[in-house]
Amino acid sequence: MLKLASSNYILEYRADFPILRDGVHYLDTASSAQKPRAVxxxxxxxxxxxxxxxxxxxxxxxxxxxxxxxxxxxxxxxxxxxxxxxxxxxxxxxxxxxxxxxxxxxxxxxxxxxxxxxxxxxxxxxxxxxxxxxxxxxxxxxxxxxxxxxxxxxxxxxxxxxxxxxxxxxxxxxxxxxxxxxxxxxxxxxxxxxxxxxxxxxxxxxxxxxxxxxxxxxxxxxxxxxxxxxxxxxxxxxxxxxxxxxxxxxxxxxxxxxxxxxxxxxxxxxxxxxxxxxxxxxxxxxxxxxxxxxxxGIGMDEIAAHEKNLLDEAMTALNEIDGLTFYGTGQQKAGIISFAADWAHSSDIAMILDQCGVYVRSGHHCCMPLMQRFGIDGTIRASFGLYSNSEDIKALVEGLHKAGKMLA
Ligand SMILES: Cc1ncc(COP(=O)(O)O)c(C=O)c1O
The missing domain is CATH 3.40.640.10 (Type I PLP-dependent aspartate aminotransferase-like (Major domain))
Structure with missing residues (x-):
């Protein structure tokens, strides 16, 4: 049973994805997943x-x-x-x-x-x-x-x-x-x-x-x-x-x-x-x-458990950052985190994250009526896949601190 995001288990699977080189923190799996060598x-x-x-x-x-x-x-x-x-x-x-x-x-x-x-x-x-x-x-x-x-x-x-x-x-x-x-x-x-x-x-x-x-x-x-x-x-x-x-x-x-x-x-x-x-x-x-x-071969239950661990780990870290509002805070939640900052626009933050090798999505996520419901024009979305790990979360948090220093 998969428990830890930083376990060897996950490192093993991450290596199946040729595009995930060192320094690539792909956090846009909800948009499109990266492809394993097998595919x-x-x-x-x-x-x-x-x-x-x-x-x-x-x-x-x-x-x-x-x-x-x-x-x-x-x-x-x-x-x-x-x-x-x-x-x-x-x-x-x-x-x-x-x-x-x-x-x-x-x-x-x-x-x-x-x-x-x-x-x-x-x-x-x-x-x-x-x-x-x-x-x-x-x-x-x-x-x-x-x-x-x-x-x-x-x-x-x-x-x-x-x-x-x-x-x-x-x-x-x-x-x-x-x-x-x-x-x-x-x-x-x-x-x-x-x-x-x-x-x-x-x-x-x-x-x-x-x-x-x-x-x-x-x-x-x-x-x-x-x-x-x-x-x-x-x-x-x-x-x-x-x-x-x-x-x-x-x-x-x-x-x-x-x-x-x-x-x-x-x-x-x-x-x-x-x-x-x-x-x-x-x-x-x-x-x-x-x-x-x-x-x-991996097991969908294992993937769900892994993403849940990452979600908990990421939420703990992101909650420490000032000025973030999270959207989608119900109990039943997959590894997709949507948030906005009161100190800068989502797209400006996403551009700084990009410079840190952290690839997130910003905008309305093809859900404009939902954005209207919340009275916003978009959010930053970080989403996990089976290959995501604690390093990705660390890079996201560091990138947000950097963006805060530059934009706030
Ligand atoms: C919930 C949901 N529905 C529909 C779609 C549309 O998928 P596709 O662009 O592959 O048709 C997406 C893709 O972002 C999605 O996340």
Whole structure:
């Protein structure tokens, strides 16, 4: 069991990430994770030894690459404890997965006046696709308010549910606050109100920071994105209940998603192929598979425990610095720390941290409504990954002291 951030255990894993050289303090994993050698090698190896387009060729390279590609679908299903690999749709990222649900499921099954419930802390990726539907068919968006501690106002949530509610969409772990939302409770509340309400969980952060069990969670759609999962960019995952996917029309049309095409009529394949038009991100899927193998080898519980240790260690140190306000101070929290200083603007501080080799994110974190809720234009966000360690926290604290001397 992993206990100490400074243990050999973690040093061992940090060495798997070639980019994390001495003096690099990467604290922006919530934005995108760095890649272990295993992922880089798996992608290079595919391209050097057997790369070919999939699902089409009768020759060895194509067949082997098809098998490897489809094996990753099963790996993702097992990683998320999804009932079937046929419910795993590969998309470009979380953003595309949510747009797929909005445009395919939403445009088919929602009508003017139908209501969906989101939270005030959603990433723009789980807001804007639904706003497009407001313009296209006149649905109504309601939002669960965020309380001062960065937790959800679940009493108000109860009052938002109505006979018009068709979907509840919630971020599992807030990328801007680190708050771990009670997704299971939120889903159960929706289903108790009306079992027909569809629930969508944005797992972009939760799939990375700890174990996810879709069957326990009980949602209808779940989305996540490969580049935060220590895999490559350009690959994301939509999981959907098979009966829902089966009832949904294609999101895009093209090769590989059809059964037969004539100019009179085209018929489509069953899910998941129906939703994977065109040549997919083959090399990236292989990279995602390697990332999942890598994470499974370490254990998601271990990663969660490690990040929790780092969070506690960092909060103790940061609380010693004058003039910082923290956002997202609830009990249930992942390794993401958001704060602002009363002595300088977040972006000025982030620029000084950069000079110290400390890479944090500053700004609205694609959560502008959340920033408006707190009456701020942005925060500094330090986020941990499995490779983060006490040295990173020390460098952050020293960098903040330096910034304080220069800017205060
Ligand atoms: C909670 C959350 N949702 C959605 C996204 C969007 O992910 P992507 O840009 O990979 O589509 C992110 C990425 O920052 C996120 O943190």
């Amino acid at each position: 880089i090698d798996a992608m290079t190896d595919l391209m050097e030894t057997q790369y070919a387009n999939i699902h089409r060729g009768l020759y060895k390279f194509s067949q082997e690459t098809t098998t490897a590609y489809e094996a990753v679908r099963s790996k993702v299903a097992a990683f998320l404890n999804a009932p079937s690999e046929n419910e795993i749709v590969f998309t470009r990222n979380t953003t595309e997965a949510i747009n797929l649900v909005a445009q395919s499921w939403g445009r088919t099954f929602l009508k003017e006046g139908d209501e969906i419930i989101l939270t005030e802390m959603e990433h723009h990726a789980n807001i804007v696709p639904w706003q497009l539907l407001c313009d296209q068919i006149g649905i109504v968006i309601k939002t669960i308010p965020v309380l001062e501690a960065g937790t959800l106002d679940l009493d108000t949530y109860q009052t938002l549910l109505s006979e018009r509610t068709k979907l509840v969409g919630v971020v599992h772990i807030s990328n801007a606050l680190g708050a771990i939302n009670p997704a299971r409770q939120i889903i159960q509340t929706a289903k108790a109100h009306n079992p027909e309400i569809i629930t969508l969980i944005d797992g972009s952060q939760s799939a990375v920071h700890g174990p996810v069990d879709l069957q326990e969670l009980g949602c209808d759609f779940f989305v996540c994105t490969g580049h935060k999962l220590y895999g490559p960019t350009g690959i994301g995952v939509l999981w959907g209940r098979y009966d829902l996917l089966d009832a949904m029309p294609p999101y895009q049309g093209g090769g590989d998603m059809i059964e037969a095409v004539t100019f009179d009529q085209t018929t489509y394949k069953a899910p998941p192929a129906r939703f994977e038009a065109g040549t997919p991100a083959i090399t990236e899927v292989i990279g995602l598979g390697a990332a999942i193998d890598y994470l499974t």
